[in-house]
Amino acid sequence: MLNRFLIASLAVIGSTLAASAHPHVFVDAREEIVFDPSGKMTAIRHVWQFDEAFTSFAVQGLDANGDGKLSDEELKPLAKVNVESLKEYRYFTNLKVGNKHIPVNPPTEYWLDFHSGRLTLFYTLPLRTPVAPGPETTLEVFDPEYFVAFNFVKGHQITLDGAPASCTTTVRAPHALDDATMAQIAAIPADQPDLPAELADAAASLATLISVRC
């Protein structure tokens, strides 16, 4: 009986602690990979359009001169906060060649655009060193904690800028994880924004997978 009580208690508390998805930011994303003339990848360009509700929250109080419009000047500080905060989340970006994660530098080029009630964040993540795409290059843009729900704009999921003519892209919808991997991911403390590499890979299968073949 006592054991049952203990189990019941733990189940009650556990179910409350088991943090599940809580999406409050919905992003319509368009991705771009930039190539240099030698055919190496040099940067990832993100174009993330936020949903109306999050936009209204984000622009609250930004119309400093009260003219009803949001100028680049008025949006600049927010864009800065956005990209600086994203760093801790690794920009929700995981670019891999073969099975190797490609490191990126913090963005230097970024801006926000406000149009018909929706805010769009444009930013460029330079690769630390240009990388040849190799036989299998994948890009995932995904929040494993699901605070941000990424949706990829149909037909514009991925654009290759300056890529060799031989390169093609495919986009694969998310597929489910096996239970063991799920459990492993669930066991990671929440204060650890970076998933261990092998788990990040597994979690990414919950993400839309963009593949590039050259």
Next chain:
Amino acid sequence: MRRLALALAAFLVPALAHAAPSPFGIATPDGGGTVAWAGPLRGFFVWIAAEQSNFYRALTAALSAFADNPHAAFILIGLSLAYGVFHAVGPGHGKAVIASYLLATGDTLKRGIAISFASAFVQALTAIVVVSVGAILLNVTAVTMTRATDALEIASFALIAICGVWLLWSKTFGRHGDEAAPVPHVHDASCAINHGRLGLSGTNLSGSLGGAPRLAFTAGPAVAASSSSFACDCGHGHAPDPRTLTAPLTLKSAWTAILAVGIRPCSGAVIVLVFALSQKLWWVGILSVLAMALGTGVTVAALAALAVKAKDIALRVSNRGDSPVALRVIRGLEIAAAAGILLFGLAMLGGALAGL
């Protein structure tokens, strides 16, 4: 006993999170946490996640189409209610605190439900206050408002720790009192606890309101033990004692827990309110958030009922067996739950302060 406490701690620790930073620097994720789509409940959580997402999107869509739809108000309230229910099924240390609080105190089902709804409405209220002051009165930016909610989150963690401290305090001393008591009967035991707690929480309340502290800080073993001899709410799932229904302290004694849970507004509510405001639908936004609170209250109350019932059954069975060992184990569990709240509050607080 130590093993149980350790088990509880081991269970809690992986879930500990510091005040999660926000990926965009605005709107901090609620609860903060890992993905729960694991284990036997995985399908359920994936489904909940999808529903949360759907209802939230439907809700914001209903808000933006509000002016064009004659049934908009009903649709919006319905969606808000549903969103509240689903939203609360997910994460939230608040619910953990309430469940642990109820396990630790042995409060009645009625009180558990009242505490659940009160905390949900306090949370709605803080969201309304944050947006009223932040957006309407001061017209601050989202960054500033996010800082305010982060500060409230820290206050919430501190309150959780305080809640844990005084629960632990009354448990520990209540236990001594219990040993001194002539008949170690389960109801007397929990009454001693309740009274130790009532006195302490009265102090907390009046202290926080700037009033003169009442008797309680002298509430050592002697007071806790002796106070068990007068009127007590040892209802425990029997018919609730009428005195607890009339006593003004019924909710007051739980205010620390309620505040601890409710003082940090939910990011979703804040976003919906600012969105409503931007659509010039402020009152609609408030209505929506209140409906959300009602929905949240339903879920949390169901959870609270589960916590109370689980304990109630254990109490009844151990009482029938009249085994002092079982009694002690239950009491130990209560202490473990109280310690869990304290540990949880401290870890969250430490993490949040370290992250500043």
